[in-house]
Amino acid sequence: MHQKISQTPILLSIAAGNSSCCIFRVPKSFVEINDECYQPQIVSIGPYHRGEPKLRMIEEHKWRYLGSLLDRKKTSSGLSLEEYLKAVEPLEIRARECYSETIGLNRDEFLEMLVLDGCFIIELFLKVGKLVPFEPGDPIISMAWILPFFYRDFLRLENQIPYFILECLFDLIMEDGQSGPSLSSLALEFFNYAMQRRDEDIAKFHDLKGKHLLDLVRKSFIPFDHDGDQRHKGPTPTHIIHCVSKLRRSGIRFNPAKEETFLVVHFRRGVIHMPTITIDDFMSSFLQNCVAYEQCHRSCTKHFTTYATFLDCLINTASDVEYLCDRNVVENYFGTDMEVAGFINKLGKDVAFDIQRCYMAELFNNVHEYHKSSWHVQWASFKYTYFDTPWSFISALAAFILLILTVLQTFFTVYPAVRGDPVKGQG
Structure with a gap:
């Protein structure tokens, strides 16, 4: 019993209640409603789904992309894999605190995962943004079904790495004097292939930052003047509106x-x-x-x-x-x-x-x-009932005409009797 009292929570860590924690396991009640929306289908990003058999295909291509990135940067800036690992090493504790679960990877494994996944995402952004060419016959671009899965998998809550890790790696990759779009611009342009927003609507988010990619894209939909939820002033809105x-x-x-x-x-x-x-x-x-x-x-x-x-x-x-x-x-x-x-x-x-x-x-x-x-x-109910469609209007008009004819017939039948006029045929 004493051991259980002193046991540190693992599945929902103490850090999960801090504002720094931003990558969560989706609540079970949500998963039961629609599991597929929260589970990556083709690529694992971060620790939660790392090593799952169904995601091994793209895991192999992550290493291929990392290799091509290192070869390219070695010629231009002389950076090796060790430099990328050293760059993210001071961010390890901060990155671990972003996850609601205690991550069971040791330091080397955790840093390797951050660098591998982060470099893969950035390299893919650069290739899709036509800043870096795809290798001839690269199946990721030549097979039309793969990229749409990336658009969705990169924006699943359980499939994230912290945005500051991506920024750190992006600054290293772009440090050789290249001028070009920001990380947020590249990211939003990448996802815009799925969202089809106007270019001018996403161009203003050059300096936008998020907790991770999902939060970045989410923030790009929130107007600048909606910086937070505010308590309603005036009568308390106690009713949900109708269908x-x-x-x-x-x-x-x-x-x-x-x-x-x-x-x-x-x-x-x-x-x-x-x-x-x-x-x-x-x-x-x-x-x-x-x-x-x-x-x-x-x-x-x-x-x-x-x-x-x-x-x-x-x-x-x-x-x-x-x-x-x-x-x-x-x-x-x-x-x-x-x-x-x-x-x-x-x-x-x-x-x-x-x-x-x-x-x-x-x-x-x-x-x-x-x-x-x-x-x-x-x-409005009267209009909706009788004038909503042409047929309802015709039916209402026919009923109205029938009513008028009935009234007229009754009038011409009763009116002579009321006046005392003799009935035709009697003399």
Whole structure:
């Protein structure tokens, strides 16, 4: 018993509660919902999935890339592998503290892993960015299926190394006077092959830094004026907003908005303005890992958690997805409308969310107040029921004409009797 009392936690270390800790095992409740979104499929980065048999193929190519990098740099700057290991050695303790689990690698193994994985990532960024040529016939670029897996695997929460390790290695690799893009620019351009954002939208992030690659890309979606979650001022927003179909019945409409990021949503005069979001294999994985990161890290803002909760409120059924697709708010490259609805509902499941401390608190409150306004609901419900589609309008018009004809027939039957006019045929 005394031994257990003095035992140091391993699976969730004491350091996991510090702001410096930023690379976590995904909570079991999230993994049970969708395990594949958190598990690397082709490449291991960092210690959590190191040595897994299914990831051995790319592990061999890591050493090949490291060898080509060392050969190239040896001619230009004379740096050997030992110099790279010595450069990251003072960062070992700081790097270990970034992981929520106690890492069971000794010093040499841990440093080797950091250098091998970090150099592989940077070398791949340089090659894809056309600053360094690919070797002829390199299967990583010649086989079309491989790179899309890298885009996703490099942005999984459990598959990270600290960003300051990447910066340290990048400075060594680029120290021979080369002028060129920053590490963050190279990284964002690499992932932009999957995200397809406008070049001007990512060019401004030249000096952006993150805790790791997932955090870097996550931060690039957060507007500069959204530097943190703030407590909502005014009436306490105690209600989650309703789904699309119910909001439409109360007269609320959805329009696509021209914003730099899908996180910026506005509500004005009964219209929710939402920038278009593309739901595909990459974005679904990215969103889930961002939410998992925000749920685990004590100091980061909760923008993706808030947005995921917002989508989960809006979407209940396939018809909700269909309407948002028709309004160009959602672009569906994920599957059927039902599959998108299922994904969104999983995205918001078991998520801790504080509506009073989120950046959408005012929007939640304003939409709820608009929805509960009785005259809005009654008038909009009437329009939704009778004028939402051409067929419903034709049916309502036919019923109205039938009602008028019935009234007229009754009138012309009853009116002569009321006036006392003689019935025809009697004399």
